[in-house]
Each structure stands twice: as structure tokens, then as C-alpha cells.
Amino acid sequence: PIEEAIVTRGGVDLREIDSKTMASKICPGLYFAGEVMNVDGPCGGYNLTIAFATGALAGMSILTQSRKDAKTT
Numbered sequence: 567p568i569e570e571a572i573v574t575r576g577g578v579d580l581r582e583i584d585s586k587t588m589a590s591k592i593c594p595g596l597y598f599a600g601e602v603m604n605v606d607g608p609c610g611g612y613n614l615t616i617a618f619a620t621g622a623l624a625g626m627s628i629l630t631q632s633r634k635d636a637k638t639t
Contacts, residue, residue: 576610577604588624597624 568574582591583598590596600617607613 575604575606577602579604587627587631588620589627595631597628599624607629 568576578590578598579601582593583589583603588597590598599621601613603616603620605616607616
């Protein structure tokens with residue numbers, strides 16, 4: 567049962583995410599990271615690696631985009 571689960575499956579389809587920026591291909595300005603995406607690995611740190619790596623990439627991408635936006639306003 568879900569109440570006893572350590573890992574669940576499901577989330578945002580990876581085909582809907584730009585893997586270079588973690589940005590949504592559908593909704594501009596929306597970024598994804600970690601277990602909100604449809605990825606999972608065995609317990610023991612694999613999911614943490616995904617969370618840290620995609621979180622860092624999303625954060626850097628948001629910063630880059632915000633700097634671009636600031637130059638145009």
C-alpha cells in the first residue's frame with residue numbers, strides 16, 4: 567500500500583521537459599526537479615542524486631533566464 571511505500575512511480579513525463587534546462591516544454595517559466603518527474607531508482611541514494619543534479623540545473627537555468635529577462639526590460 568502507498569502508506570508503506572518508500573518510492574512511488576509517476577510524475578511529469580520526461581518528454582515534456584527540456585533536459586538541458588529542466589524547463590517545461592508546455593508552460594514557459596515552469597521548471598522541474600527531483601521526484602516530481604517520472605524517474606525513480608532503487609533506494610540508497612539514487613533518487614537523491616537525481617534531486618540534487620536536476621535541482622542545481624533548474625536553479626542555474628532559472629538564473630540564466632532571469633538575467634536574460636532583466637536585459638530586455
